[in-house]
Amino acid sequence: MSDIASPAPMRRLQLDPVTIFGLAVLAVLVATAVLAPWISPYGPTDINPAARLQPPSGEHWLGTDRIGRDVLTRALHGGRISLTVGFLVGIAVLCVGVVLGLLAGSVRWLDGLIMRVIDGIMAMPAVLVGVAMVVMWGGGLWALLIAIGIPSLPDTVRLTRSLALSIRTEPYVEAARMGGTRLPMLLWRHFIPNALAPLIVIGTYVGANAIVAESLLSFLGVGMPPEMPSWGNMIAEGRLAFQIAPWGVFVPALFLTATVLAVNLVGDGLRDSTDPLRLKSD
Amino acid sequence: MISFLLRRALATVPVIAIVMLAVFLVVHLGGSDPARIIAGDSAGAAEVETLREALGLNRPLPIQFLDWAGNTLRGDLGSSLFYGTPVVDMISVRIGPTIALAIGTLLFAVVLGVPMGTFAAVTAGRWPDKLLMGVASIGFSLPIFIVAYTLVYWLALVPGWFPVQGFTPPQTDFGQFLRGMTLPIITLGAFYMSLFARVSRAAVLDMLKEDFVRTARAKGATPLRVLTAHALRCAAVPIITIIGSSFAGLLGGVVVTETLFNIPGLGRLVTEAILKRDFPIIQGVILVTALIYIFVNMVVDMIYALLDPRIRQ
Amino acid sequence: MNQTKEPAVLDIAGLQIDLPIGADRPHAVANLDLRIRRGEMVCLVGESGSGKSLTAMATMGLLPRVLQRGVRGTISLAGRDLLKVTPQQRRQIVGREVSMIFQEPMTALHPVVNVGAQIEEVLKIHRPKLGAGERREQVLAALQAVQLPSPEQISRAYPHELSGGQRQRVMIAMALILDPMLLIADEPTTALDVTTQAEILRLIKDLQVRRGTGVLFITHDIGVVRDIADHVVVMQHGQVVEQGSAEAVLGNPRQDYTRALINAIPELGSVRPEPKDLGPVLVRMTDLRKSFTRRKGLFRQERFDAVGGVDLTLRRGEVLSVVGESGSGKSTLARCLAGLTVPSGGQIVVGSDVSQAAGSRRQRQRVQMVFQDPNRSLNPRRKVGESIIEGPMNFGASRKEATARAAELMELVGLRPDSLDRFPYQFSGGQRQRICIARALALQPEVLIADEAVSALDATVQQQVVRLLDDIRRRLDLSILFITHDLRVAAQISDTIVVMQRGRIAESGSVAAVLGSPQSDYTKRLLAAVPGQKHSFTEIEAND
């Protein structure tokens, strides 16, 4: 029995400076991505073979790439793609993962099936299967999102399932069951609000991973359509001229690193301040 | 204990079946046609058709699957459509460098990451913790190719300390093997080191809050003893878990490293096979990788059972 | 006992422990003076948050880092100030000259090391020159000393293979193996069943007397104090409110707080005077069974009967207590009635309507439940009002009706109606339990199940909630199924007591009958084990 007064369970979100820094970086990145069409000096797909591989200059602040496109412009537009990929995959994986996790956690005969499939997904090397899917299935945005999203499913499904199993035995859920609340409402009123914090945290990690995975697949030549200025595409193309035009690689890499770092920092901060592990107590 | 192991082994059967089906579907559902690629740029439709028939690609899919699955169970993964070589032989040639890279990376990451995380946990909230976790956060977020380029340029190409590419088998020249593996291992290991550091920190921090750690301190144990004999002993379970599950990521994640450093491993084999639609290789490598993962995680479970008497029951 | 001549083993003077800024009060402990002499048992008693555990932790040097900085005063162990020694010196003292046992022996023992090795570790730390064989002998001797059967076997066992009582004995063996001059026991019996508690208390008392160890015994249970204390220190909100010899404090308390603590735990003798007129039978359980299976070996499964054939009736307006130790099946029984668990066999009929199967929605409304842990009984993310009106709205009430009813209920349970707009964390444990009662009542049930509903509360609060339940029963003509492990609480409220043991009813009858003239051995043992009845320790005092 602890003598220290137990802290309130609904502490206000107290974020440490590192998390706030991460949020600020993310905010800047989102803002530049949203405003890219208006603030960037050139069009993201405007080619100019005569002005290829130019070093940073007054005309091209961060230089040009192998076909004369403005690196700064493309990096800014790249944010639109990478952040969208991260966000879409994060949301999609969260939705599908939560549904599967809830099914596994509440329907006994489905549990075995779903968890074996999840084990199977975990066993398969994500990058290789991702490349195979995109190439074999003819590429395209959807194949890419699926290839990135599926390997992220297991973590979400497992987390949701374990949360469902633990929340299910919480007295307040049993009280609601005794009060005649049916399963859908039970999930909506009691499960979702209490599992939301850890789920959002895992969602940020899924999103960060998706951004990295997109760049990896693009690097391997099977990512976004190459005309699109995703950071992965920029790095993949820039590496061909890495030693004479390193800006073509380092600029998108810097954006990519900053984004992933910021998302991870925010995720860490949220995790520490909501502490999913201590869901049961308080 | 034996019953625990048997149960654990039996549980992998449905997983393997699911993996086999999934691999086959990924490869065949896209409607790719390796025959056309083998035939070359200016081949005509008739030539492609005869080739397709010769390769057995015009049979119905379920038949092809049963055929493949049956042969696989007998240990025959078929032959490469392009090289004609048995896939098993190709994998056995390629698996060495990949395993060497994966194990080297794990060793590197564990040897650096776990102490890093433990030290951060012990100094939680103070500057060593913040410094180490800052390094880990960056290592966690850096794209692998940036690490590779930077290392190759500044440690290999310019000063010539390390070879820029290639793989020397250890039995040929162990020193050269180590020199050649250093950069790839650091490249791939930076991420895993950060991951293990983060997981170790969290695990040790959790364990330091446990009652039995307080008991140890009440016995008058030194902080080092509290940390090693008590906290780490229990934190080992989550740490080993993440090491085990990292293995799948590693076997897949070696692709980029293998490509950049020209290491003839499984990752490169399969990406090249994908670009050529060499179905048997793709199926074989992904299946073998999954089997290794399943096996490693079985071993991990056995280590749990050794570490934790509660699981043995 | 000659108190003045014995030198002080522990002398705490002017101890103050600051709380971090932002806590509900500036000091966790303030101005604490406390002396323990050789061979003296000092009980530090107080409710949760009184600062008693922190005092122990400060003595052991186990305070969290944030609190360690704000410690002032002196804590002298045989003349040495423990707050001034270096960490190395402290490590030589703790475990050897002062040692400690904790509340929850399961978590306090290392889960993956066998207990022999854990005891041995004390020797390795403090007697490094001892050979392995000698260490082994001493460990076995220590296990023998705490009256564990077959010490050889126990020493090789892991904590999870032992019972709660055995684990606590292992902890005691570990604490006493080097014969420390001071033993600190922090609620060592709270997590144990009542019969085990009695055995452990007897063991500690016995060892203390025999070895002349000074003991600082921390507890919230005045009954335990009554059983073992030589000297009593009462704490409230970090301050000592009263201290003195056991006879003086317990026999003639000077402070209201002390009195309240003592009065909160009734003597078992004070059972309800007259039985009431009871209504018709409302609940009838016939041959109720619930078994669980667990995997054993590769394909074998083992069946285990949690409830093995129970017949029971509950009348309108009756309060029926089901008592028993952990694992007796009392909670499973309650959950079957509540419809939270599907029975494996037998029948439960609520009211006269046999067609309503147990667990049906309709029946659920007639049977409601209050749970044990007030912290987990309310959804932390919803306002308490929402939690209360959820049930009625499920059964068709409009939000407005339900809210009006909720406001009435809040008054009924002694809370302000405007509390409905608050979140659970804004309430104390006792208040939350009142809210849970209001939530249960919102569905206008006929049967209320209270599953250990007061065991997590402090004694004074416990008493208030029990009174509230009794009051509500009277006003609403409810039947209450009261599940508890504490005979003293059962005695306060019940009309009828059912004693359960290993899934079966050992004895049942009116309170007066069961408590006054118990028939079964098990009931007798339970009664004997209830702390606070001096007679159970007479033999030891005779030895003294």
Added chain:
Amino acid sequence: MPKRNFFAAALAVAFLAGTALAGPVFAQENVLKFVPSSDLPTLDPSQTTAKITGNMGFLVFDTLFAMDSNLVPHPQMVDSYTVSDDGLVYTFVLRDGLAWHDGTPVTAEDCVASLERFFAKDGMGGTLKASTESLVAVDDKTFVLTLNAPYGLVLDVLAKVDQPIPFMYPKSLIGDDPNIPFTVPLGSGPYSYNAEESKPGIQLVFDRNEAYVPRSEPQDMLSGGKVAGTDRIVWTFIADRQTAANALMAGEVDFVEGPPADMLPILRADNNLEVAARDPRGELIVLRFNSLNPPFDNAKARQAFAMVVDQQSYLQAAVAPGEGKECRSIYTCDSPYSTDIGTELIGSGDVEAARKLVEESGYGGEPIVLLQPTDLPTVNNFALIAAQELRSIGFNVELAASDWASIIQRRAKTEPQTEGGWNMFITTASGGLLDTPISNLPGKTNCEAAWAGWPCDDEAEAIKARFALTSDPAERREIADEFQQRVYELMTFVPGGQYQLFDAWNVNVDNVVIGAASPLYGVTKVAQ
């Protein structure tokens, strides 16, 4: 603790097991480490048009005749041959000392079987086959080719330098079905394939064939004596071109075929390296229409695009400034038939006129699919430029990006673009695929039998037929001009300029052949 030892031991075992299976052990002296530009699609040269397999073939296999640097055929395996006066009967006698790498002698039977296989798999072989009455072995060393009509190019075909090349295989290796590839190349050439140490996709190892008897004449491109320059040639496949270039600069390999164009300035600046184009004929950028599907089924739409093609843009995207050259001929510029006839429209730059033509073609703004290969960085850039040019004259372009293998598959589809078909793709073609009206791949207009894009035009086919029948150089020249004129009226493709593919090698490597074919067997390496 035993548990820890167990774990360590398990790791060690896994490590050793993993590494023991890997890699070759080869001697350090006089080994040429060669990095080819890509992996080989197959080790059977008869199965593919891939040039790289042909290069491998030059090491392991021998040919009956071989071209010198002026593309004049000379006997190679053949010791002597006679042609009957009517030009219909060719009698070939093999020279002495020819033996397969397994030691068995090369027989006339083997050569007949090899030629049959070649006839079945090669286009030019096919035309020769069509003129062939019989092909029979007379004795171990002699075989006779009897034609049913005069054919001017018999020796040129037998000395063909572009794939599929008529290499000689042992009859036992190739079997009866020309479509079944062999997997272990066993030839009679100056180097033998080391199946033991070769690992598909990783490296190919070729050992000097000690038993090989070179001709006495000096080497002139493919003709003359084939003298092995080094003890061993190791082809190492490095998928990442940047890594390959780095390896060359670090001295880890001797010779890199096709390093990334962007790295040429750095490689040139390195005093230890030599950078040159081994095949001076160069590559022509081919912008190819699908003549079946709208809008490019209409010549006006094709011509409109030709008007806005700016060759400079393509060249800048492919190579460093000044390295490529504009070339509007359907034959490689520098090759004998190269001409400017009929090229007025190409790159005229008249956007207005082009827009008007698009309008006249009846194009209604539907999306057109341009195939974009993501794994070929240079062609990838060409696609971007073409897209921009197409858009500038009002085409609604959809870039369909995928790896090259996928493009080859999609390219075979004749369906409309809305059903998985396509409208345009870009590739590069070199010498042999272009040099004459007969070999010219994008100029084929025989409908379904034509190259992907399937243009249909009897007139062009007729012109080509006349070319095959004459052997008079002046007349051929004239017909070649006429052919180009017709092809550009049809505009079956647009040339995007011509550039060279560079190779880079260490200065200690010598005797690198510059020419239409660049065999590696004569390359020597000075030990440093």
